[in-house]
């Protein structure tokens with residue numbers, strides 16, 4: 001089975017990595033797809049930077065591939081012929097948003113979305129929180145994977161508050 005895990009990953013967090021690790025065990029091939037989402041951010045990390053961060057995190061995972069996409073998730077899913085979409089759920093607010101997206105995506109294509117409940121260790125994390133911590137000069141240990149902490153902190157800590 002082939003699955004697609006779409007997200008913005010601006011930047012990737014320990015929570016994202018945990019979902020990727022668990023998802024990779026549920027399918028033969030996991031495609032992690034970085035949405036360009038121009039409406040959402042004045043991209044702190046470019047698509048290329050997010051791609052490089054995610055590749056560094058998954059370099060030892062043989063069945064994980066990192067790509068980027070623009071437009072709708074379901075068009076990307078159809079192009080790649082994936083069997084299902086995969087998303088993490090941290091809390092009830094995520095559920096409300098995800099329910100709507102999953103229902104619309106299934107209505108348009110019949111493609112199902114499978115949800116993984118985030119570990120309670122990481123359910124409070126978000127990329128916005130992480131950006132705010134580092135922009136104010138605090139290190140990111142315990143929030144994002146150690147392998148990318150220095151690079152992410154270096155970029156964020158130079159951004160003017």
Ligand code: COA
Nearest residue numbers: 006007008009013015016035072073088104125126127128
């Ligand atoms: N651990 C930590 N943080 C997590 C997380 C986890 N397990 N799961 C989600 N998050 C955080 C992210 O860091 C992000 O935080 P931020 O908003 O502070 O930056 C937030 O939750 C949402 O992140 P993400 O899962 O990346 O979702 P998204 O809504 O940003 O992007 C896309 C999801 C990429 C699928 C979507 O927005 C997109 O681009 N869609 C294209 C258009 C489309 O198909 N729309 C649907 C039509 S029906």
